[in-house]
Amino acid sequence: MTWVLVTVMVVATVLSDLLQSFEMKRAGEQSVGVRGVGRLLRMIAARRYLLLSIVCLAFSFFAFMALVQSAPLSFAVPVSASSFILETVAAKVLLKEQIGGRRAAGCLLVLCGVALLGK
Amino acid sequence: MVLWEFVPISQKLVRTYFLLVLFLALRAFGNLSLAWGTKHMPEKLAGDPLVYIRSMLDPGIAMGIAMLILALLVRLALLSVADLSFILPMTAIGYVLAALLGRVFLHEAVSAQRWLAVMLIFGGAALVSSTPQATTGKMEGSK
Numbered sequence: 001m002t003w004v005l006v007t008v009m010v011v012a013t014v015l016s017d018l019l020q021s022f023e024m025k026r027a028g029e030q031s032v033g034v035r036g037v038g039r040l041l042r043m044i045a046a047r048r049y050l051l052l053s054i055v056c057l058a059f060s061f062f063a064f065m066a067l068v069q070s071a072p073l074s075f076a077v078p079v080s081a082s083s084f085i086l087e088t089v090a091a092k093v094l095l096k097e098q099i100g101g102r103r104a105a106g107c108l109l110v111l112c113g114v115a116l117l118g119k
Numbered sequence: 120m121v122l123w124e125f126v127p128i129s130q131k132l133v134r135t136y137f138l139l140v141l142f143l144a145l146r147a148f149g150n151l152s153l154a155w156g157t158k159h160m161p162e163k164l165a166g167d168p169l170v171y172i173r174s175m176l177d178p179g180i181a182m183g184i185a186m187l188i189l190a191l192l193v194r195l196a197l198l199s200v201a202d203l204s205f206i207l208p209m210t211a212i213g214y215v216l217a218a219l220l221g222r223v224f225l226h227e228a229v230s231a232q233r234w235l236a237v238m239l240i241f242g243g244a245a246l247v248s249s250t251p252q253a254t255t256g257k258m259e260g261s262k
Contacts, residue, residue: 001165021203024195040195057191065174066165068150069157072227077150077217078236091204099204107204110211113239116232 005067010083012060017087019053021095081111131200138197139209145190147216151224153183158225215241 044050068076088107091097099107156179162170174180197206215237221227 005165017203020195021198024198036196037192040192061187062171065153065157065171068154069160069164073150073154073221073225074218074227074229074233076154078214081211081214088204091202095203097202097204103204109239109242113211113236113242116236116239
């Protein structure tokens with residue numbers, strides 16, 4: 001059951017992040033002032049991909065809630081990082097972001113640490 | 120002349136890191152509150168929507184959810200000024216915070232191996248933070 005929850009959480013998170021980043025890049029820079037939050041909420045309602053990303057996030061969140069109920073916090077949070085490499089690759093391929101050598105090395109180092117932490 | 124050109128760049132940098140710190144704090148303590156709340160519930164959550172709805176009334180869970188929603192909004196703002204592939208590695212600091220908060224507040228056992236993992240994560244995060252935050256263009260007037 002633990003790994004079913006982890007799988008649901010990871011797949012939903014990857015989808016949500018990709019949709020969010022894609023839509024927000026099209027929207028341009030946003031702020032989080034009092035007005036900024038209102039504008040963000042209005043924008044969420046108006047943009048289909050953002051709404052879809054929030055549905056994905058909800059699935060991921062409910063899976064995380066169930067996971068954190070039975071597993072330790074120091075396992076549940078690090079294990080969610082298994083979505084990490086997949087997302088970085090997707091960011092390069094689908095969002096056309098450039099992944100430099102330094103950044104890729106940093107990513108790998110972080111991932112090794114996270115894998116060790118989750119053991 | 121040279122100084123003048125640097126002002127917008129550093130302002131954007133400060134703003135990006137401010138949003139990052141705010142996001143990390145909200146998410147770490149939101150997760151902690153959520154974990155504390157769910158662990159004290161008598162019922163199992165997985166697979167029952169009714170239990171989920173009832174769980175929202177628990178103060179620990181409600182507060183955790185509120186903080187996580189706020190973290191999501193801050194993250195949306197962060198995504199508009201920085202790349203996903205910059206934000207994701209920096210978010211890894213959150214895993215260290217989770218282990219730390221789990222140990223301090225939930226009394227979880229964190230082994231030496233896990234603290235080694237913490238060092239790896241800090242190394243990786245530092246490496247990534249020294250690269251530019253946006254590479255897909257269109258949003259900076261600098262250079």
